[in-house]
Amino acid sequence: MSDEVQPGHVRIRLDLSYDGTGFSGWAKQAGGRRTVQGEIEDALRTVTRSGGTTYELTVAGRTDAGVHARGQVAHVDLPAELWEQHREKLLKRLAGRLARDVRIWSLAEAPAGFNARFSAVWRRYAYRVTDHPGGVDPLLRGHVLWHDWPLDVDAMNKAAGRLLGEHDFAAYCKRREGATTIRTLQELSLVRGADGVITATVRADAFCHNMVRSLIGALLFVGDGHRAPDWPGKVLAAGVRDSAVHVVRPHGLTLEEIGYPSDDLLAARSKEARNKRSLPAQPARCC
Numbered sequence: 001m002s003d004e005v006q007p008g009h010v011r012i013r014l015d016l017s018y019d020g021t022g023f024s025g026w027a028k029q030a031g032g033r034r035t036v037q038g039e040i041e042d043a044l045r046t047v048t049r050s051g052g053t054t055y056e057l058t059v060a061g062r063t064d065a066g067v068h069a070r071g072q073v074a075h076v077d078l079p080a081e082l083w084e085q086h087r088e089k090l091l092k093r094l095a096g097r098l099a100r101d102v103r104i105w106s107l108a109e110a111p112a113g114f115n116a117r118f119s120a121v122w123r124r125y126a127y128r129v130t131d132h133p134g135g136v137d138p139l140l141r142g143h144v145l146w147h148d149w150p151l152d153v154d155a156m157n158k159a160a161g162r163l164l165g166e167h168d169f170a171a172y173c174k175r176r177e178g179a180t181t182i183r184t185l186q187e188l189s190l191v192r193g194a195d196g197v198i199t200a201t202v203r204a205d206a207f208c209h210n211m212v213r214s215l216i217g218a219l220l221f222v223g224d225g226h227r228a229p230d231w232p233g234k235v236l237a238a239g240v241r242d243s244a245v246h247v248v249r250p251h252g253l254t255l256e257e258i259g260y261p262s263d264d265l266l267a268a269r270s271k272e273a274r275n276k277r278s279l280p281a282q283p284a285r286c287c
Contacts, residue, residue: 003115003270009077013110014057016040018102020068021142021251027062036063039102040094044076047093048086060116060258061123061207066250068143071124071257075116083109113267114260118274122186122259124203127216127252131224132196144197145252149224153192156200156223160188162233163215168279171235171242172215173208181208182277188215206273210247217246 005011024033028041041054060073086093091107098104113119129145130136136146166184173181187203200219202212218232221244235242261269 003113003118003267005077008080010080010083011075011077011110011114012083013106013108013114013116014040014074014076014104015106016072016074016102016104017070018068018072019142020063020066022099022101023065025063025065025067026059036069036102039098040074040104043094043097047090047097048078048082050082058116060120061255063253063255064210064250067253067255068251069255072255073116073120073258075110075114111263111266113263113270115266115270116258118270119260119266120206120258120273121261121269122203122205123207123255124187124201124257124259125207125212126254126256127200127202127212127248128197128254129200129216129220129248129252130197137195140197142251143254145249147220147224151198151220151223152225153190153198153223155225155229156190156219159219159222159229159232160190162230163188163236166279167236168239169208169211169236170239172211172218172245174210176209179208180277182279183208183211190219212253213247213250214245216252217248220248221246 018036022034023036026036028035028038037057037059041057044050045054055076055078057074057076063069063072087107091104094104127145128143129147129151131147131149131151136144164185164187166182168182169185170181175181184205186205187201190198190200192198200216202215215232218235221227222229222231227244235245260266
């Protein structure tokens with residue numbers, strides 16, 4: 001698959017954010033459900049007066065229903081003539097057309113070889129939870145989960161450390177036909193803020209479906225004392241879903257940032273990311 005832009009077109013990078021509360025996820029769906037992709041594509045078609053032509057977006061990380069994004073990235077290929085005609089006022093016109101729960105912060109011509117999805121080298125999410133006995137600050141209720149057991153952050157970090165590195169995360173993912181569940185988890189750490197809210201930072205080269213929310217669900221069971229710190233690692237090694245691993249609610253999850261290599265490495269990274277991954281063969285053991 002080539003990342004070359006069709007003749008007469010230009011690839012545009014979009015940096016955007018949204019509150020996922022009112023969306024049925026990023027990707028367009030049948031049945032008229034409201035999605036981030038659908039909203040932006042509709043607005044783009046309207047403000048550029050493109051009639052029945054829809055210019056489809058490619059996104060760095062497809063978020064589920066209810067998940068928020070602060071640092072989402074997408075790209076769209078537009079006819080060069082249309083881009084030249086609208087480029088100076090396109091951002092402001094989109095701001096006037098889009099609902100207030102989705103904002104585009106920048107529109108710029110992408111460097112050669114850029115693909116919002118495949119050129120990315122990491123995605124960083126944050127999951128926010130509080131164990132305050134009184135619940136969640138009403139002003140944060142759409143972005144913070146309430147866990148009604150006291151949480152030991154040190155125990156959760158101890159458990160998190162056992163999950164870092166390249167593994168098959170099948171035990172923490174919802175399987176999709178033909179898709180690999182091998183990922184490299186680069187960071188998984190938790191910090192309690194002065195307001196008592198615990199923020200988990202989760203960074204990986206890519207994520208499979210439900211992976212972040214499943215990892216957090218396992219760590220919460222460690223934090224409240226229901227499981228020992230070595231339990232999430234044992235679940236990972238077993239390679240199968242454990243009924244005790246709960247997929248936590250989506251509203252506590254925010255896509256914070258997407259990382260890309262330098263411009264000269266974009267095309268190579270895009271090609272590499274399309275290769276189906278496998279773990280190195282393990283040495284045979286006796287007895």
